[in-house]
Amino acid sequence: MKPSLPATEFLHRMQARNNYRALIRQAAVLGMVMHLVFIGLFAYAGVPELALFNVLSVALFAWARWEARPRGRLVVAALLPCTEVLLHAALACVVIGWDSGFHYLMLPVLPLVMLASSTPQRLKVLLATLIAVFYMALNVWTTHQAPWYTLDSTLETGLRYANILSLFAVLGVLSRCYLGVVSRAQQALITLASTDPLTGALNRRRVLEMAQLATARGKRNNTAVSVLLCDIDHFKAVNDRHGHDAGDKVLKAFFDCLQKQAREVDSVARWGGEEFLVLLPDTELAGALTLAERLRLLVADQTVSLDSGLQVRFTVTIGVAQMRPAEPFTQVVSRADGALYTGKQGGRNRVLAAGGPIKAAGAGPAGSEAGTPKPSARVTPA
Numbered sequence: 001m002k003p004s005l006p007a008t009e010f011l012h013r014m015q016a017r018n019n020y021r022a023l024i025r026q027a028a029v030l031g032m033v034m035h036l037v038f039i040g041l042f043a044y045a046g047v048p049e050l051a052l053f054n055v056l057s058v059a060l061f062a063w064a065r066w067e068a069r070p071r072g073r074l075v076v077a078a079l080l081p082c083t084e085v086l087l088h089a090a091l092a093c094v095v096i097g098w099d100s101g102f103h104y105l106m107l108p109v110l111p112l113v114m115l116a117s118s119t120p121q122r123l124k125v126l127l128a129t130l131i132a133v134f135y136m137a138l139n140v141w142t143t144h145q146a147p148w149y150t151l152d153s154t155l156e157t158g159l160r161y162a163n164i165l166s167l168f169a170v171l172g173v174l175s176r177c178y179l180g181v182v183s184r185a186q187q188a189l190i191t192l193a194s195t196d197p198l199t200g201a202l203n204r205r206r207v208l209e210m211a212q213l214a215t216a217r218g219k220r221n222n223t224a225v226s227v228l229l230c231d232i233d234h235f236k237a238v239n240d241r242h243g244h245d246a247g248d249k250v251l252k253a254f255f256d257c258l259q260k261q262a263r264e265v266d267s268v269a270r271w272g273g274e275e276f277l278v279l280l281p282d283t284e285l286a287g288a289l290t291l292a293e294r295l296r297l298l299v300a301d302q303t304v305s306l307d308s309g310l311q312v313r314f315t316v317t318i319g320v321a322q323m324r325p326a327e328p329f330t331q332v333v334s335r336a337d338g339a340l341y342t343g344k345q346g347g348r349n350r351v352l353a354a355g356g357p358i359k360a361a362g363a364g365p366a367g368s369e370a371g372t373p374k375p376s377a378r379v380t381p382a
Contacts, residue, residue, distance in 0.1 A: 016117035019184070021068045023115065023177040024077045027108075028065035030173055031081055032058050034166055035088075041159065047149050050095055053088065060084045078116055082109050086131070090138055097147035098139060101160035106135055108170040115178065196270040198248060199255040207269035207279055211329040214267075214281040218323070225323040226288035228278040229336040230258070230295070233315045233348040235274035246306050247274075250314055253304045261295045277333065285322040285353060292318040292351040300349065317343040321354035 035057040042051035060080050067077035085105050092102035113119070113127045151159070194206035202210070211225075218225045232254055239247040251274065258268045258276060267279040280288050296316055304312045319340030323332045335354035343352040 013117065015184075015188070017074060018070070019177075019181045020115060020117060021070065021072075021074060021077065023112075023174070023181075024068040024074075024081065025065050026173055026177060027081055027112070027170065028061045028068065030170060031061040031084070032065075034169075035061065037162075041162075045096075045149075045151060045155055047096060047151075049148075050092060053091060057084050057088055074118070078112065082112055085109050086134065090134075093138055093142045093147075094145070095148045096151055096159075097156070098142040099160060100151070100156055101163035103135065103138060104163045104167040105170075106131065107167060108174060111171075111174045111178075115174075199252055199270055201255050201258075201276065202267055202269035204269060204271060207267050207271075207277060208329070210267040211279055214279055215323065215329060217281060221282075223282045224284040225332075226280040226283045226285055227321050227323070227332050227336045228280065228288060228292050228295075229271065229319045229321075229333065229340050230254075230276045230278065230292075230316050231318075231340055231344065232274040233317055233344075235314075238312060238314065242306060242308070242310070242312065246304070246312060249304050249306065250312060253302055254299060254314070254316065257295060257298050257302060261291055261298065283322075285320065288320050288322065289351060289353055292320050296349065296351055315349035317348045318351045319343060319354065320351060 035054045038054045039051050039058070042048075042054060061084065064077050064080035067073050067080065086109060089102045089106045092100060109131055110128055113131070114124055116124070194202060196203050214225050217223070232250060235247065235250065238250055254276065255268070255270075258278060262268050262278060265281050269277045269279070271277040280291070296318060299314065299316045302313065304314070306312060317340055319336040319338065321332050321336035321339060323329070339352040339354040343350045346352070
């Protein structure tokens with residue numbers, strides 16, 4: 001039995017296929033416009049065979065665009081424009097000659113073939129080689145065979161330049177699409193490297209980078225930097241009683257609370273497990289305690305609905321610390337962790353400042369019985 005793909009690889013492949021579908025849709029629209037123009041040109045030039053073929057070409061490109069929709073057949077969507085371009089170029093070169101420039105339209109087929117993410121590399125190389133051989137064979141054939149129609153030199157020159165412009169237009173569309181794919185891929189990598197995949201919070205590595213910037217700015221502007229270290233109370237009990245899906249919902253609900261309380265300049269990170277860290281630039285200890293108390297009250301008022309129909313309520317304990325002059329960031333986090341541990345030992349569901357109890361605005365003494373602890377994972381029927 002073939003093993004299933006990891007989730008990240010599966011999502012990557014799906015995104016690559018969606019990008020390729022978008023590329024084909026744009027190429028198909030451009031192809032329809034070009035071939036509608038060619039119908040008029042060939043009708044004017046008195047070449048009915050090519051005029052009729054371009055009617056078929058417009059239909060093939062419309063079909064390709066239809067197949068490039070999310071639920072369409074991607075292989076068919078890719079084969080249709082490639083086949084049409086090769087046949088159209090070959091027929092035009094045979095009917096009106098190589099100098100008409102229709103062979104230029106074969107060149108964009110190579111990027112379409114090479115950008116197909118689901119096609120094996122060896123098959124791509126084989127197809128590219130066959131296209132090159134076909135191109136050269138067509139050149140040899142048309143060199144030794146007179147065209148069916150001899151066009152007026154002015155019209156022939158106009159067609160050649162029109163095909164050159166068409167070539168640049170198609171390559172421009174392909175390049176624009178490719179740039180968009182690369183930009184989205186880079187952004188996805190940045191997001192993947194800097195965020196927690198479950199909650200969307202920053203990860204530890206990224207918040208440490210943000211801490212360096214905040215510390216440097218604080219020294220430059222002579223402003224304070226504070227930290228909240230938050231731990232969801234009795235989180236293991238939620239996982240044990242209701243399963244990890246319930247635990248994931250609690251983590252997401254808590255991150256939502258953090259986002260509601262945090263400012264745009266603040267950085268919210270998942271520090272590990274059920275611990276979250278909030279970096280507060282330009283914030284003294286009193287302001288950090290005020291924010292932490294608002295967060296504690298908001299969390300205590302939250303209810304998380306489970307798939308089973310039950311509702312879980314949870315609380316949080318928060319350690320708060322303000323960075324001291326010349327203090328490493330790891331040290332201020334360690335002091336906040338010490339305050340958090342003391343709060344856990346003292347009954348949970350409370351805010352405690354590193355360095356001793358400090359009264360926060362709108363709250364009782366931090367670390368005292370202000371905010372009487374509530375059951376951490378009380379379950380009631382939905």
